[in-house]
Amino acid sequence: MNTKLRPKMDFDQLFAEHDADFTKSEQKIVDFFRRNMDEAPFLSAAEIAQRLNLSEATMVRFARTLGFESYPALREALQENFRSRMTHSARLRGRIHDLREAGDIFERLVASEIDYLTEAMQTLDRECLNAAVELLRTHKRVFIFGLGPSVSLVDLLHIRLTRVGKQAVRLDTSGQEILEPMLLMGKDDLLIAIGFFNLTPTMQLVLNHANQRQTPVILVTDTLGPLVSEKANVVLAARRGPVSAFHSLTVPMTIINALLLALSSADQENVMAHLDQLDQMRAKLRGAS
Known part of the structure; x- marks a missing residue:
C-alpha cells in the first residue's frame, strides 16, 4: 500500500493507530519522532538509525508498518506535513520570540x-564544492535560478560571474517571463539552481527542462537535496539552522562567495584578464565624465 497523507494529518494519530503493530525498536523511532518533529522529517534513515543505535532495515520496516512503500516515501510525507504547518509568519514569530527571550536581539x-x-563548515562537502568549481570553470554560459529571497543571491552571482567573463542569464521570475530564456538552455551551458525548504513548481520545471536539455546542474540548498539530488550533478547543501526557524541568507551567500573565490583561483589567468579589462573601461568612463 502507498500511503498518501493529507498535508495537515496528525502523525500522532497515525502512530496511535499502529501502536499495537510496533516492535520495541519501532517504538523507539516513534518516540524520537514525537520529540523531534521539526528535525526528524529532514534526517535520512541512516542518520536516525545511527542516533538510535538501530539498523537502516529497521527504519524501512517502520515505514512499511505505517503503510508506506519505503522510508523516503514516509519522509516525503513528513516533510509535506511540516511545511504545511510551518508558515513564514509562524517561523518569523518564533524567531523574534527566541531573540527577545535571550535579550539583545542583534547580539543573539x-x-x-x-x-x-x-555548522556549515562541518557539513558542506568539499568534494562537491570542487566539482561545482570545475563545472563553472568549463562552462561559458551560466543560467541562474532563484525566487523570493533567493533573488538577492541570483543578483550576486549574476554580477560576479559577468565580471569574470561568464555569460550569466537570470531565471528569477515565476511567471511566463522565465520561459523565453529557458529556451536558450543547452548541453553546453550550466544551471545554478538556488532553492530552500520548498520545492516549488517553477523550480521543478526549471530542473526538468535542464535535464531534458542535458544541461549540468549545481543545486544550492539546505534540505531539498534528498528530494531532487537525482536532477543535479552537484548539490551544495548546508543547513541554515533549525528547519522551523526564520532563516537569513548568510550561509548560502557564504557558500556562493566561496564558490566564486575558488573559481577565481582555479581560472586565475582568464579571471584576472577580464577584471583588468573592466578596470580599464572604468578608467575610460571616469575620464570621459
Missing part, C-alpha cells in the same frame, strides 16, 4: 549566524 542574531556558519 549574530551569535546564531556564527553557529550556523560553524
